Amino acid sequence: MSKLVRTILVPAFAVGFAPLVWAQHGHGQHEEHGKPVEFKMPTTYAGAVAEIEHRLHEISELIESKQLAKVHAEADVIQKVAKVIGQLALKEGSGVPKEAVKDVNVAGKDLAAKFDAIDKAGDSGDLAGTKKVYAEMVALTATLSKHTGPGTYRAAIADINHRLAEISGLIEAKKLGGIAAEADGIQKTAKMLGALASKDGSDVPKEAAKNVSAAADSLAAKAGGMSKIGAGDVASAKKVYDEMSALMAGLQKYVVAPYQCPMKCEGEKTYAQAGKCPKCGMDLKPVKKLPEHADEHRP
Numbered sequence: 001m002s003k004l005v006r007t008i009l010v011p012a013f014a015v016g017f018a019p020l021v022w023a024q025h026g027h028g029q030h031e032e033h034g035k036p037v038e039f040k041m042p043t044t045y046a047g048a049v050a051e052i053e054h055r056l057h058e059i060s061e062l063i064e065s066k067q068l069a070k071v072h073a074e075a076d077v078i079q080k081v082a083k084v085i086g087q088l089a090l091k092e093g094s095g096v097p098k099e100a101v102k103d104v105n106v107a108g109k110d111l112a113a114k115f116d117a118i119d120k121a122g123d124s125g126d127l128a129g130t131k132k133v134y135a136e137m138v139a140l141t142a143t144l145s146k147h148t149g150p151g152t153y154r155a156a157i158a159d160i161n162h163r164l165a166e167i168s169g170l171i172e173a174k175k176l177g178g179i180a181a182e183a184d185g186i187q188k189t190a191k192m193l194g195a196l197a198s199k200d201g202s203d204v205p206k207e208a209a210k211n212v213s214a215a216a217d218s219l220a221a222k223a224g225g226m227s228k229i230g231a232g233d234v235a236s237a238k239k240v241y242d243e244m245s246a247l248m249a250g251l252q253k254y255v256v257a258p259y260q261c262p263m264k265c266e267g268e269k270t271y272a273q274a275g276k277c278p279k280c281g282m283d284l285k286p287v288k289k290l291p292e293h294a295d296e297h298r299p
Contacts, residue, residue, distance in 0.1 A: 037073040041081070045094040048085045049148045050188050052078050052111070052141055057195035059118075059134055061213075068130055071122035075115050078137065082112035085144060096147045107143040114140070153202040156189050157255045160219075160248060161271055163189075164241070165278040167226070171237050179237060180227040186244070187223035190216045193251065204254045212251060219247045245269070259284035 042048040055074045062070050086105030089096040096104055114137050121129035163182040170178050194213030197204040204212055226240045245266070252270060259271045265279035275284050 037077050039077050041084070042088070045085065045088040045091065045096055046148045047188065048081050048088050049141070049144050050192055051081050052085075053145065053195055054191050055081075056134070056138060056141060057192075057198070057213075059137075060195075060198070063127070063130055063134060066127065068122040068125055068127065071130060072119050075118050075122075075137075079112045079115035082108045084108075089147075094147075100147060104144060104147070107140045111137055111140040111144075153193065153196040153199065153204060154255050156193055156196050157248075157252050158271070159189055160186050161252070161269070164245060164248065167237075167241055168278045171234060171241060174234055176229065176231050176234065176237055179229065183223045183226035187220045187227070190220035190223060193219075197254075202254070208254070212254070215247050215250055219244060219251070222247065259286055261285075 039051065042051050055078045058074045059071055062068065062074070085108040086101070088094060089101050089104045089108075114133055118130060118133040118137070120126075121133055163186050166182045167179055170176060170182070193216035194209070196202060197209050197212045197216075222240055222244045226237065226244070229236050229240065249267060249269065255270070259274050260269070261277035261280065262282060262285045263277070263280055265277055271284055274286075276282065277284060
């Protein structure tokens with residue numbers, strides 16, 4: 001895993017998205033960039049920051065593997081999103097204080113302007129130049145991410161576990177109408193897990209980072225499917241919930257969370273805060289360490 005990602009990368013919660021957009025190359029003479037990136041233009045500030053951070057993580061991976069020709073498509077998404085982030089910061093409920101909107105707008109414009117530089121460096125195979133511009137983009141994104149949610153791997157796992165518990169309760173009560181919002185939150189947070197795992201202090205071993213990213217992408221895809229399940233399809237909801245829980249069992253092995261159901265109704269699932277087991281209702285009890293041989297089951 002690249003050591004390049006050093007900014008506070010944070011998940012977004014309950015974010016909206018506009019119709020699909022294709023990130024296209026602006027220079028028709030270049031064919032080496034591969035397929036354009038399909039993405040949904042965010043309609044909230046938190047969603048925009050999450051999208052930018054996700055693309056920065058992808059660029060970090062491309063730099064690490066020296067696939068510089070593919071940097072363009074990811075940077076193009078950043079450019080498009082960064083151009084509108086100032087407008088999103090002005091929306092009611094954006095989370096951006098009025099006095100910070102100007103700084104956000106300036107950082108967004110500066111970030112969008114970095115596209116040409118990183119595109120030129122990538123096209124020419126200039127690894128050092130690509131790294132330099134990438135670092136500048138990360139620094140600008142740090143300004144944007146100050147006004148979003150938690151920014152650690154541990155916090156992201158805790159949030160997903162909380163949302164999964166909420167989904168479990170909704171399924172048991174056969175109130176599937178509320179699942180979409182929780183699943184949407186999981187999807188957005190899961191998209192950032194790979195980036196969060198690469199941060200110093202995340203407790204995710206470097207050799208496991210790629211597997212974590214793959215599992216997180218799978219979790220995000222499952223959450224996307226969960227949000228589309230019909231109001232009366234309890235069986236499908238249970239099936240996808242179980243699949244998401246199985247993926248989380250691997251992802252949370254890297255977080256020494258302090259609470260767990262004494263009856264282990266959810267296997268080795270742990271929580272960052274005290275509370276009630278969503279299955280049996282018993283008080284969660286403190287645990288001092290990961291289950292024995294947990295390393296053998298890491299993703």
